[in-house]
Structures are given as C-alpha cells and as structure tokens.
Amino acid sequence: MGTTKSEIFNENQNQISLIAKAFAHPARVAILQQLFKLNTCICGDLVNEIGLAQPTISQHLKELKNLGIIKGTIEGTSSCYCIDDKVWKEMKQLFINFLNQDTNPKIKCC
C-alpha cells in the first residue's frame, strides 16, 4: 500500500502518467516555459526567475533531466539546460493522442 501499482497498467497508460507527473508541479512547468522562451538557461537564472531555493530548483531540474525532457551541460562553474527537442516531440505526440480522444455525445448517462 502507498505505492502505485504500475504492473497492472499497460505501457501507454504508464508512459502518459509519467510524463504528466513531470508537468504536475508549477515549478517544472515554469522551468520548461523559461527554457522554451530563452532556448537555453543556466540554473542560477532559473533560481532568480522562479522564487524557490537553489536546491529545490536543482531537484526539479534533475527530475526533468532523468525523464529526458531536458539536457544539461556544465560551463565553467555554471550549468546550462535546454529542451531535448526529439524527446519533447515524442512526448507531445503521446499526449496529444491521449487528449484527442473523443466521445459520442449521444451515448451519455449524465
């Protein structure tokens, strides 16, 4: 108990929920929006832009990086992050397929 039972769901369902989890925190949404806006951004700038402590931002960056949505390179003492376009496109397509599902409005109970 307390743990998600991923094994009883199919690959598609688990993938969608994993990607959704990445978007399920406003800080990570803000980080992604900033990366899209500037194309490239160093960690310190994200800390200034968003109002969370540096370790907290680092943690959110790590989660996004582990999922593959963003990439990071070290430049001197600072580290620079940007969107992985290939991964983003794949995730986008998976999500759009999910969102594009449609109902038959004639068959409804409520």
Added chain:
Amino acid sequence: MGTTKSEIFNENQNQISLIAKAFAHPARVAILQQLFKLNTCICGDLVNEIGLAQPTISQHLKELKNLGIIKGTIEGTSSCYCIDDKVWKEMKQLFINFLNQDTNPKIKCC
C-alpha cells in the same frame, strides 16, 4: 515545507500542473480511456476492468469529478460516470498550447 508554493506561480502554470496531476496516475488515465471508449461506465465495471479495490477506484473517480473532467449520476444502486466534454475541450486546449511551444534549435547549449 512539503507543500507546493502555488502563490509564486501564475494562473496558467498552476492550471497546467493541476490538470497534469489528474493525468499523473495510470489508474486515472485508464478510467478516462475507458470512459472515452464506452462513453458511459458504471463504477463497478471500472473496478473489474482495472485491477484495484473498489474504494481506490471510487477515490480516483472523486478526484476526477472534483476537477470537473467527469460527471456522475446515480442509477439505482450503481453510479454512472462520463466525460464532461466542455471541460475536456478547455483542458485540452490549455495543454496543447503548452505542448506546442517551440524552441529555436540554433540557440542551444547542449
């Protein structure tokens, strides 16, 4: 500490993360897919289709209902759920706008 600091983010960022949270569990993804497939579904059928205990499914249904994505009506002893098409369309648009962000591949650090 331990709580998301929603107050430092804008409306759009909070909305996207809230919707994403609804999709951030495979059981809720499965419930929504089943509702799209059958257009209408009673709770017990979802319990059989997905392999989680009845109280767990009821809880996930409640979360989706609280967010407005699904509606429910009581029919005798059973209760019937379906997608709220209007709300789904709004959420879909908000999410697609977020997913459609694009980068300038020329400006990259990694």
Added chain:
DNA sequence: ATTATTTATCGTATTATTGCAATAAAATAA
C-alpha cells in the same frame, strides 16, 4: 421485513513529494 447489491466514506498504513539548510565539489578569480 430481510437479504443482497452497489457505491461512498472513514480510518489508517505506507510511500512519494516538496522544500530548504548545510555542505560538498569543482571551476574561476584574486
């Protein structure tokens, strides 16, 4: 009236997430 069916709610155990202070690590500047 009694029993069965179905769902919602409550209580609780377990795990996950969020946030930050303290600190380590690694490159740069003085």
Added chain:
DNA sequence: TTATTTTATTGCAATAATACGATAAATAAT
C-alpha cells in the same frame, strides 16, 4: 594558494498521494 562563485548532493521535516479493510447508506430483490 586562497577566496569566490555556482551547482549538486545529503539529510531532514512536513505535507500529499496511494491503497485498502471496515463500514455506512441507499436501492433492489426475495
């Protein structure tokens, strides 16, 4: 070499999320 700068990691506290047994509540069937 000795600061300084910048980021990652560790450790911890607090809150949120997941799951389910037990039970209530409300309608159906016998």
